[in-house]
Amino acid sequence: MAKAKKAAKSKGKSRSYHHGNLRDALVQGALATIREKGVQHLTLREAARRAGVSQAAPYRHFDSKEALIAAVAEDGFRAFAKEMEESTQKAMDPKTRLQELGVAYVRFATKHPDQFRVMFGPDVPDKSKYSPLAEASQASFSPLVLAIQECQRAGVVREGDPLELAVSAWSLVHGLASLLVDARIEGHQHPGVGPRTEMLTRRVAMDLFEGLKKQSN
Amino acid sequence: MAKAKKAAKSKGKSRSYHHGNLRDALVQGALATIREKGVQHLTLREAARRAGVSQAAPYRHFDSKEALIAAVAEDGFRAFAKEMEESTQKAMDPKTRLQELGVAYVRFATKHPDQFRVMFGPDVPDKSKYSPLAEASQASFSPLVLAIQECQRAGVVREGDPLELAVSAWSLVHGLASLLVDARIEGHQHPGVGPRTEMLTRRVAMDLFEGLKKQSN
DNA sequence: CTTCCAATGTTAACGTTGTCAACATAATTC
DNA sequence: GAATTATGTTGACAACGTTAACATTGGAAG
Numbered sequence: 001m002a003k004a005k006k007a008a009k010s011k012g013k014s015r016s017y018h019h020g021n022l023r024d025a026l027v028q029g030a031l032a033t034i035r036e037k038g039v040q041h042l043t044l045r046e047a048a049r050r051a052g053v054s055q056a057a058p059y060r061h062f063d064s065k066e067a068l069i070a071a072v073a074e075d076g077f078r079a080f081a082k083e084m085e086e087s088t089q090k091a092m093d094p095k096t097r098l099q100e101l102g103v104a105y106v107r108f109a110t111k112h113p114d115q116f117r118v119m120f121g122p123d124v125p126d127k128s129k130y131s132p133l134a135e136a137s138q139a140s141f142s143p144l145v146l147a148i149q150e151c152q153r154a155g156v157v158r159e160g161d162p163l164e165l166a167v168s169a170w171s172l173v174h175g176l177a178s179l180l181v182d183a184r185i186e187g188h189q190h191p192g193v194g195p196r197t198e199m200l201t202r203r204v205a206m207d208l209f210e211g212l213k214k215q216s217n
Numbered sequence: 218m219a220k221a222k223k224a225a226k227s228k229g230k231s232r233s234y235h236h237g238n239l240r241d242a243l244v245q246g247a248l249a250t251i252r253e254k255g256v257q258h259l260t261l262r263e264a265a266r267r268a269g270v271s272q273a274a275p276y277r278h279f280d281s282k283e284a285l286i287a288a289v290a291e292d293g294f295r296a297f298a299k300e301m302e303e304s305t306q307k308a309m310d311p312k313t314r315l316q317e318l319g320v321a322y323v324r325f326a327t328k329h330p331d332q333f334r335v336m337f338g339p340d341v342p343d344k345s346k347y348s349p350l351a352e353a354s355q356a357s358f359s360p361l362v363l364a365i366q367e368c369q370r371a372g373v374v375r376e377g378d379p380l381e382l383a384v385s386a387w388s389l390v391h392g393l394a395s396l397l398v399d400a401r402i403e404g405h406q407h408p409g410v411g412p413r414t415e416m417l418t419r420r421v422a423m424d425l426f427e428g429l430k431k432q433s434n
Numbered sequence: 435c436t437t438c439c440a441a442t443g444t445t446a447a448c449g450t451t452g453t454c455a456a457c458a459t460a461a462t463t464c
Numbered sequence: 465g466a467a468t469t470a471t472g473t474t475g476a477c478a479a480c481g482t483t484a485a486c487a488t489t490g491g492a493a494g
Contacts, residue, residue: 019472038339044452054473056453061471065452120399122255122334137401158431167393167402167417168424172385175392182337184354185384200384207385211428214375233489236443261481271444273482278442282481 023061025051027071034072034114039123044068069123070130076115077136083108084143094150098157099205101147102173106201109177110193116181120174144170172208176201240278242268244288251289251331256340261285286340287347293332294353300325301360311367315374316422318364319390323418326394327410333398337391361387389425393418 019025029050033042044065045055062068087104091097109116118124119137128134145166151157157165176185180197183189188197236242246267250259261282262272279285304321308314326333335341336354345351362383368374374382393402397414400406405414 022471038342040339040342043450045450053471055451056455056474057472059453117339120395120401121338122399123257125255125257155431157429164420165424165429167396168389168421168429171392171396171421172389172425173392174396175388175390175394176384177392178337178395179384179388179391182339184337203381204385204388207382208389208425209428209430211426211430212374212382212385213426213428214372239442260479262479270442272480273445273484274443276482 019051019053019057022051022053022057023071026058026061026068027075030068030072031075031115034118035112038114039069039118039121042069066124067130069118070127070133072115073119073124073127074130074133074136076112076119077133077140079112079115080108080119081136081140081143084140088143088147094147094154095156095209098144098147098151098169099202099209101144102169102205103198103201105173106177106180106197107193110180110197113181113192116177120178141166141170169208172204173201176204236268236270236274239268239270239274240288243275243278243285244292247285247289248292248332251335252329255331256286256335256338259286283341284347286335287344287350289332290336290341290344291347291350291353293329293336294350294357296329296332297325297336298353298357298360301357305360305364311364311371312373312426315361315364315368315386316419316426318361319386319422320415320418322390323394323397323414324410327397327414330398330409333394337395358383358387386425389421390418393421 026047029047030042032050033046042065044058047068048055048058051057058068062071084101084104087100088097091100124130124133127137145162148157148162148166148169152159152162179185180188180192185200188200243264246264247259249267250263259282261275264285265272265275268274275285279288301318301321304317305314308317341347341350344354362379365374365379365383365386369376369379396402397405397409402417405417
């Protein structure tokens with residue numbers, strides 16, 4: 001079983017015939033390229049070059065370019081879920097927790113726009129073909145539903161199917177994140193992340209919580 | 218001036234050296250390919266083939282593949298704006314108008330998912346490089362702001378910067394549309410458009426209008 | 435009407451890409 | 465230690481985006 005390799009190959013150029021960690025190296029290299037030039041310019045051959053292997057080596061670990069992208073997206077979802085979970089640690093009451101979840105959602109998107117695009121975009125058209133991806137993606141949705149249920153139990157959110165309410169909340173943050181990532185909201189193109197964007201997120205989240213309706217009616 | 222060509226070349230194979238309408242034909246062909254196989258599989262050469270011209274002919278009308286895609290996106294935004302405007306014709310009161318705008322937004326996205334992706338996705342990274350695209354895109358946002366202002370005047374939506382409120386409403390419908398297009402919402406993958414999706418949109422829109430907060434507090 | 439030019443189309447080529455087949459070497463198992 | 469499996473390499477193919485050099489056309493100017 002012991003699949004542990006001599007992961008420490010220090011730094012010597014004594015690159016042996018076998019790489020030792022090609023799969024991870026490819027995913028990391030692909031991620032770096034995506035960050036630098038966008039998914040469109042990701043190239044299997046360049047990922048191979050970055051890892052210091054030949055052009056065809058990636059095919060021992062990925063069936064296709066799409067499979068490599070799927071692995072990057074999977075990694076993205078894991079980091080995404082982690083950040084979301086951490087964001088709820090600080091918050092004590094359910095309402096704050098829900099809000100922080102939204103803030104974390106948008107923050108991740110603006111901090112890692114290209115990763116976010118790969119995660120939700122059409123570069124992997126059929127995500128269900130890659131079960132690890134599908135699972136990681138699914139896992140990042142559930143905290144939202146849980147937070148809504150907690151809010152209901154605490155009496156701060158109204159009754160109703162929590163899944164349905166979660167769709168509304170999810171749509172809101174996902175839409176805001178997408179619009180920010182596509183540089184579509186005035187005044188929020190350049191820095192991406194930052195306190196201004198965080199304030200914007202809180203305001204939008206408050207709109208959904210309080211409603212747009214005029215209350216005095 | 219008279220730029221009108223003999224647009225009616227009937228159907229004879231008397232294809233002269235000059236196509237007569239290549240630009241439009243290329244955009245139409247590209248759109249067809251995008252619908253059939255997705256943007257990733259769009260090829261300048263195939264667009265040329267569909268139009269019955271040689272591989273290099275498109276370069277007389279588009280500087281690059283990206284420029285062709287930008288033209289497709291521009292067309293998409295025009296159709297998008299048209300559908301949104303039409304949807305508000307039937308509604309009489311401002312609140313219904315706002316709601317119908319959201320329904321139209323999501324309906325367009327689910328009816329033309331690939332076009333929607335091209336319009337908002339990263340296939341044209343810098344949309345401001347193509348001013349017609351940027352204008353068409355901008356034009357499709359304003360009806361939302363107007364509808365919100367009307368609602369405020371009619372006293373159904375609370376006071377506040379209409380642009381800020383519009384961002385919330387926009388985020389909501391854009392997020393729902395994106396999630397539906399990426400087949401991310403359970404039970405809404407297969408048909409795409411349909412009464413179920415429309416009901417979902419109305420419900421989500423109502424959530425934003427009424428708020429998620431428990432009112433009896 | 436003729437002449438000429440700009441617009442529009444064609445052919446051929448270059449470098450790059452995704453992918454595959456055939457082969458080479460290392461690691462693991464018996 | 466031999467054999468099998470995992471992993472990497474080389475070389476090739478067709479397709480792609482893009483460019484350069486050349487061909488044909490339609491319309492404007494004379």
